[in-house]
Amino acid sequence: MERRDFLSTMGMTLAIACAGGIAACSKGGDSPEPDPNPNPNPNPNPGTRLTVNLNSQVQNVGDYLISGGVVLIRIAAGNVPASFSAVTSTCTHQGCTLSGYSGGKIECGSSCGHGSRFNADGSVSNGPATTALAKYTVEISGTTLTVK
Structure with missing residues (x-):
């Protein structure tokens, strides 16, 4: 795997994980x-x-x-x-x-x-x-x- 492809894949994975975490926390509140x-x-x-x-x-x-x-x-x-x-x-x-x-x-x-x-x-x-x-x-x- 090329370094460029690897970094692109990791970036997308991180973005998806962060978006999922934000969505999971948005249920809170009072x-x-x-x-x-x-x-x-x-x-x-x-x-x-x-x-x-x-x-x-x-x-x-x-x-x-x-x-x-x-x-x-x-x-x-x-x-x-x-x-x-x-x-x-x-x-x-x-x-x-x-x-x-x-x-x-x-x-x-x-x-x-x-x-x-x-x-x-x-x-x-x-x-x-x-x-x-x-x-x-x-x-x-x-x-x-x-x-x-």
Whole structure:
């Protein structure tokens, strides 16, 4: 192979690799994609994202549930709306599904691997995310909690 052909081929290969890398990184940003299935629990009430039975779920302070596009956390005792935090389960950095709640922080899943963490109220604790998680309204009727 001639030196000129070799350099031409290498130049094209490098250009293609760089273009692929730029395209792969362009997905980021602070705008998550909408959850394609915001509520896997069928519910006749439109606007309801999640329904929970407080007799069997999130009973203790620190308990959490990730379902239907929502992270629901019990932050205090008592079955009143102020005892719960409900935020979107979609990370605002790369749109990954949040994976858990530990040490008072909501953690972004290992599928993104960027390490963003959020406080229970949805505010950013550790970046690279810069935008807070969307908050949802919690309503309680008897022992049924509804996230809207």
